[in-house]
Amino acid sequence: MECKLQLVVGSPASCMELELYGPDDKFYSKLDQEDALLGSYPVDDGCRIHEEMHQALEVGVSLGGSQRSREDRHTAQRVHEQGPSSALRFQCPGAINDVDANSVRSFLKRNKLGRYSEEERAQQEAESSQRLTEEAQAGAIPVGSRCEVQAPGQPPRRGTVMYVGLTDFKPGYWIGVRYDEPLGKNDGSVNGKRYFECQAKYGAFVKPSVVTVGDFPEEDYGLDEM
Structure with missing residues (x-):
């Protein structure tokens, strides 16, 4: 589950801790079984999944010209609106909604996520080709x-x-x-x-x-x- 969320939010799966809350914001359980399916938990209509990231994303998050708190930068709420078979709608605190696009791109690039993993691989292949050419010339x-x-x-x-x-x-x-x-x-x-x-x-x-x-x-x- 964490790996699927990583593609959406951009934070590494190893940094995530997922918790399940009911429609009344009552804590149900931690989603800490790596091989478990979402349906194996007591998920019902209106439940939400809360994700907490334990390592800093190192993105410049600001709202109204001031830096937001560490908790705002590291926490996002994921709301399940229509039931366990429907798609998740992701809601974030105000600071996350205001993340600068360049900062997000920088984070993805540093962690080699998304298309930047392909760019990194292409760069490594070019460097390897250059080394082989240089070695042959020498x-x-x-x-x-x-x-x-x-x-x-x-x-x-x-x-x-x-x-x-x-x-x-x-x-x-x-x-x-x-x-x-x-x-x-x-x-x-x-x-x-x-x-x-x-x-x-x-x-x-x-x-x-x-x-x-x-x-x-x-x-x-x-x-x-x-």
Whole structure:
């Protein structure tokens, strides 16, 4: 029953506690049997099901510009109007009726409910595909190869591949390059961990997609003629 209510109210079934009340608001019983059907309880015309949520929904609930009480945010009444065979009509306190739509969407998104579970799955599949592509690109770049790095918005830089693999400073595969000139950002180490050896400002870590390996000899800048 809790799982069906979750689709309607958006709160997790694990947070719900259901109680059955008669037409005169007299408490009948707790609906705490997970496998029991609604008809197995003493349900009659005019009964209502009261749901209490034990964990905060973390939605911004306001009425008249002020925050409502914790009890209002966490409690909703569900009224059974016509009998046990009819559909439930859901009534909520004033604060719940005024829940901002964006807050509800944020709650559903954080808890991966409704369509957001599909979006999360699509995002995970895209990230997995990107990791596989990046891993294949890195596998085609041997350590010790001459290379040229063409990062977006920067001129080509030549150097030698010194490291290929995962790192501690950022997720994904990275290529450690020792440039021919002091055009890098480090000496082959990041955050105190060394990945390869080179002089200061000669080392850099770049993504495999911007690295091309091949016959890239050191460029002659004419320094020997000076």
